[in-house]
Amino acid sequence: MIARVLSAAALGAAVTTRLGAAAPPPPAPITIRFAAVVGEQPFACGREYPGIGTAGTTITPLDFRLYVSEVALIDRKGKAVPVRLAEDGVWQRQGVAMLDFEDGTGACSNGSAETRLAIEGTAPAGDYAGVRFTLGIPFALNHRNPVEQGSPFNVTSMFWVWRAGYKFLRLDVKATGPVERLFVHLGSTGCVAADSMPASPAVRCQNPNRSVVTIAGFDPARDTVIADVAALFQGSDLTANQPKTAMGCMSAPDDADCGPLFDRLGLAFGERTSGGQQFFRIGRGGAVGASGGGAR
Amino acid sequence: MSRRVGLANLLGGLVAAGVVAALVVAPAPGYRWQLPRGFPVPKVPADNPMSVAKVELGRHLFYDPRLSKNGSFSCSTCHDQGRAFTEAKATSVGVTGEIHPRNAMGLTNIAYAPVLTWANPTMRALEPQALVPMFGETPVEMGLAGMEAIMLDRLRKERRYQLLFRAAFPGPADPVSLANVTKAIATFERTLISGESPYDRARLGDRTAMSPAARAGEELFFSENLECFHCHGGFNFTGSVDYVGKGLPEIEFHNTGLYNIDGKGGYPAPNTGVHEITLRGEDMGRFKAPTLRNVAVTGPFMHDGSIATLEEVVDHYAAGGRTIAGGPHAGVGRTSPLKSPFIGGFELEPGEKEALVAFLESLTDRKFLTDPRHANPWTQPFDSVRWGARRVRGAAGGR
Numbered sequence: 076m077i078a079r080v081l082s083a084a085a086l087g088a089a090v091t092t093r094l095g096a097a098a099p100p101p102p103a104p105i106t107i108r109f110a111a112v113v114g115e116q117p118f119a120c121g122r123e124y125p126g127i128g129t130a131g132t133t134i135t136p137l138d139f140r141l142y143v144s145e146v147a148l149i150d151r152k153g154k155a156v157p158v159r160l161a162e163d164g165v166w167q168r169q170g171v172a173m174l175d176f177e178d179g180t181g182a183c184s185n186g187s188a189e190t191r192l193a194i195e196g197t198a199p200a201g202d203y204a205g206v207r208f209t210l211g212i213p214f215a216l217n218h219r220n221p222v223e224q225g226s227p228f229n230v231t232s233m234f235w236v237w238r239a240g241y242k243f244l245r246l247d248v249k250a251t252g253p254v255e256r257l258f259v260h261l262g263s264t265g266c267v268a269a270d271s272m273p274a275s276p277a278v279r280c281q282n283p284n285r286s287v288v289t290i291a292g293f294d295p296a297r298d299t300v301i302a303d304v305a306a307l308f309q310g311s312d313l314t315a316n317q318p319k320t321a322m323g324c325m326s327a328p329d330d331a332d333c334g335p336l337f338d339r340l341g342l343a344f345g346e347r348t349s350g351g352q353q354f355f356r357i358g359r360g361g362a363v364g365a366s367g368g369g370a371r
Numbered sequence: 372m373s374r375r376v377g378l379a380n381l382l383g384g385l386v387a388a389g390v391v392a393a394l395v396v397a398p399a400p401g402y403r404w405q406l407p408r409g410f411p412v413p414k415v416p417a418d419n420p421m422s423v424a425k426v427e428l429g430r431h432l433f434y435d436p437r438l439s440k441n442g443s444f445s446c447s448t449c450h451d452q453g454r455a456f457t458e459a460k461a462t463s464v465g466v467t468g469e470i471h472p473r474n475a476m477g478l479t480n481i482a483y484a485p486v487l488t489w490a491n492p493t494m495r496a497l498e499p500q501a502l503v504p505m506f507g508e509t510p511v512e513m514g515l516a517g518m519e520a521i522m523l524d525r526l527r528k529e530r531r532y533q534l535l536f537r538a539a540f541p542g543p544a545d546p547v548s549l550a551n552v553t554k555a556i557a558t559f560e561r562t563l564i565s566g567e568s569p570y571d572r573a574r575l576g577d578r579t580a581m582s583p584a585a586r587a588g589e590e591l592f593f594s595e596n597l598e599c600f601h602c603h604g605g606f607n608f609t610g611s612v613d614y615v616g617k618g619l620p621e622i623e624f625h626n627t628g629l630y631n632i633d634g635k636g637g638y639p640a641p642n643t644g645v646h647e648i649t650l651r652g653e654d655m656g657r658f659k660a661p662t663l664r665n666v667a668v669t670g671p672f673m674h675d676g677s678i679a680t681l682e683e684v685v686d687h688y689a690a691g692g693r694t695i696a697g698g699p700h701a702g703v704g705r706t707s708p709l710k711s712p713f714i715g716g717f718e719l720e721p722g723e724k725e726a727l728v729a730f731l732e733s734l735t736d737r738k739f740l741t742d743p744r745h746a747n748p749w750t751q752p753f754d755s756v757r758w759g760a761r762r763v764r765g766a767a768g769g770r
Binding site for chain 1: 442454491492493494496498499502503506507508511515516517548549550553639640641648649650651662
């Protein structure tokens with residue numbers, strides 16, 4: 076029985092391959108929808124969310140934007156098929172997309188009215204059952220003069236000029252308690268070159284801090300990628316902040332407040348490996364899709 | 372000499388491309404540097420050549436509080452011409468009241484600096500560096516993150532800018548852009564060249580320009596006993612220097628034993644020097660040696676403003692590192708394992724400390740500190756016709 080299934084699968088694969096070689100499936104438009112939530116609630120500027128983190132802190136959003144890149148769909152055989160991102164001059168460029176969950180209202184007053192809750196591109200038509208993307212900007216695009224770049228690489232709120240790059244993720248919140256504001260700024264740290272020529276391209280970063288996120292069972296026609304603020308903070312005590320470090324976590328390796336956050340972002344922190352990312356998850360059937368205004 | 376080269380190789384080897392504008396010799400047609408005698412020509416990025424209009428625009432921007440979140444700060448707030456573009460505070464305070472961990476660095480001869488700020492090896496050009504005070508959020512300095520459109524709109528409404536941006540950036544495109552703001556500010560900063568101090572007048576033959584004490588201090592400064600010149604050498608009195616024809620730029624960072632909070636050479640966070648950027652243990656406490664030109668007016672001293680006077684600075688180096696007896700920063704810098712080998716300490720005869728300070732004071736260029744070309748243009752008359760305004764019958768041409 077098992078053998079018959081396997082051989083049928085092998086036969087099917089062979090047929091598909093042969094047909095595929097003769098006529099590759101044409102690229103079709105694809106939309107990967109995103110939504111931001113705080114636990115069971117849609118994310119919205121101006122709202123308060125109680126019960127966040129290990130101390131049950133109440134938070135109010137200040138900002139929430141991020142970059143994703145290296146987007147691929149996973150087909151039924153587990154193969155990653157790259158999504159070619161559209162170049163729209165605003166949100167997407169050179170294979171990088173910015174997602175923007177804040178709408179400039181409420182306490183998000185330093186943000187922008189426009190939101191962006193989807194990635195647009197093309198991929199060969201197919202039967203997909205998963206999505207994979209990198210939270211972050213590829214190394215080759217992360218260390219250029221930001222004011223010489225087009226959108227979304229010229230968004231000053233995402234500049235991280237002191238560390239020579241961008242914030243891959245920016246999640247800022249107000250909190251009730253002794254720590255009034257918390258910032259989660261994810262980006263590459265420890266970036267140096269071994270060469271003394273000023274234009275040396277041979278830069279490397281000790282901690283790239285790019286997280287590869289895979290969401291199994293994801294059907295782009297039906298599902299949404301959920302970014303859950305409550306899940307990100309679940310292991311963090313938002314009433315405490317390590318002295319002499321950034322409020323929250325700005326990716327500093329000596330800031331222990333980053334430990335539980337990196338764990339949930341799927342990133343190693345010092346010697347500690349991550350138990351797997353828990354920031355993003357699948358939203359079935361677009362049930363939690365409606366957070367904020369129009370995406371495009 | 373061989374020791375000098377060895378040091379440059381040893382300490383200058385760490386450079387990050389980071390945010391880099393390729394520095395090459397950019398021909399600047401029509402632009403004439405006004406350089407002190409004997410000074411080399413500064414390098415300029417190929418995509419931002421010098422021009423008189425760009426200098427004038429950059430000067431206006433440098434002194435313009437519209438470049439801050441609430442209109443209360445300009446670059447000049449922390450970079451005061453009279454103090455060689457530093458300020459009197461130990462560490463600076465940003466537009467929201469946030470205290471910066473470091474002392475405002477001077478801009479004297481910044482055109483010759485191949486690496487910028489106190490200890491960031493990724494900061495290689497003035498254009499992207501200007502983004503740090505404007506848009507940085509840790510700490511907030513001018514507080515403009517997310518406000519660039521508002522800021523540019525403010526600038527578009529100003530009549531002087533309507534002329535100056537067009538004059539500085541001719542062409543069909545809207546010249547009022549963030550890239551052009553940083554280019555103009557960088558261009559102005561490159562003109563902040565100082566080389567007419569009493570020391571320079573003596574260098575060029577006027578032996579009466581320096582006092583006998585200052586001349587004695589000069590001897591001490593350049594002696595192998597004190598070793599000052601190893602890190603503060605060359606025409607700009609810093610080991611980190613570059614210019615047209617230099618070949619390889621030299622970049623140096625040094626741990627001077629200012630702190631040793633853990634017996635292992637540790638500096639108090641967040642001011643851990645190059646280590647803050649590279650995260651490498653051996654970079655703990657390594658900072659750039661600033662130019663000593665105009666140093667006497669730039670106090671308080673060191674990256675964190677933790678030494679008030681030049682006399683105490685000399686004491687620190689004479690001791691071969693600072694000892695802090697108590698408190699959270701207690702430690703004996705002299706025994707730091709990370710200290711530069713040139714910080715060995717020295718003994719001074721009576722009067723020699725005063726001589727050394729007199730020499731440092733002879734590096735003060737009074738003309739630079741009061742030069743109207745570097746001063747606030749918003750309190751000076753503006754020649755709108757020069758910058759492209761049409762002559763109107765009966766109009767005065769200024770404002």
